[in-house]
Amino acid sequence: MADGIRLLLGGDSAGYHYKDAILADAREDPRVASVEDLGVNESDPKAGTYPSVAIAAATKIMAGEADRAILVCGTGIGVSIAANKVKGIRATVAHDSFSVERSILSNDCQILTMGERVIGLELARRLAKEWLGYAFDPSSHSKANVDEIVDYEGAPSD
Numbered sequence: 001m002a003d004g005i006r007l008l009l010g011g012d013s014a015g016y017h018y019k020d021a022i023l024a025d026a027r028e029d030p031r032v033a034s035v036e037d038l039g040v041n042e043s044d045p046k047a048g049t050y051p052s053v054a055i056a057a058a059t060k061i062m063a064g065e066a067d068r069a070i071l072v073c074g075t076g077i078g079v080s081i082a083a084n085k086v087k088g089i090r091a092t093v094a095h096d097s098f099s100v101e102r103s104i105l106s107n108d109c110q111i112l113t114m115g116e117r118v119i120g121l122e123l124a125r126r127l128a129k130e131w132l133g134y135a136f137d138p139s140s141h142s143k144a145n146v147d148e149i150v151d152y153e154g155a156p157s158d
């Protein structure tokens with residue numbers, strides 16, 4: 001991520017207005033090296049379900065094709081649940097500044113999710129910008145907790 005964040009944006013029919021606004025902001029953000037729009041889009045708001053978009057984003061991150069994703073549905077819950085089904089992904093819904101900060105500094109989340117039906121557009125845009133400004137510190141005390149999750153997921157009893 002040294003050369004900037006490779007960011008994915010996605011959402012379902014309930015979230016694409018916010019997704020598009022955050023996408024436009026990200027394209028102007030010097031911290032972001034690249035932005036990919038996984039849909040859905042206004043031209044075809046039924047083109048993808050929240051599970052399909054979230055799983056596509058999570059799969060790309062785990063394949064090393066992107067660093068992070070911001071996903072928007074009605075509540076942020078569905079895209080978070082779906083993304084977390086992809087092994088290795090830590091996705092969370094967060095609608096406040098402190099949780100957005102801790103999602104990176106405590107949990108090293110690769111995916112932030114939000115709900116277009118839950119918070120206002122300007123707060124969502126601000127939280128997205130804040131989230132992109134944090135980087136996990138692997139020398140912090142939080143690393144051991146994240147490692148415990150990673151180790152569990154990688155356990156032979158999978």
Ligand SMILES: O=C[C@H](O)[C@H](O)COP(=O)(O)O
Pocket residue numbers: 012013014015050073074075076077078079
């Ligand atoms: O978590 C699910 C999302 O909020 C989705 O956008 C809306 O889902 P629903 O139509 O099943 O309420």
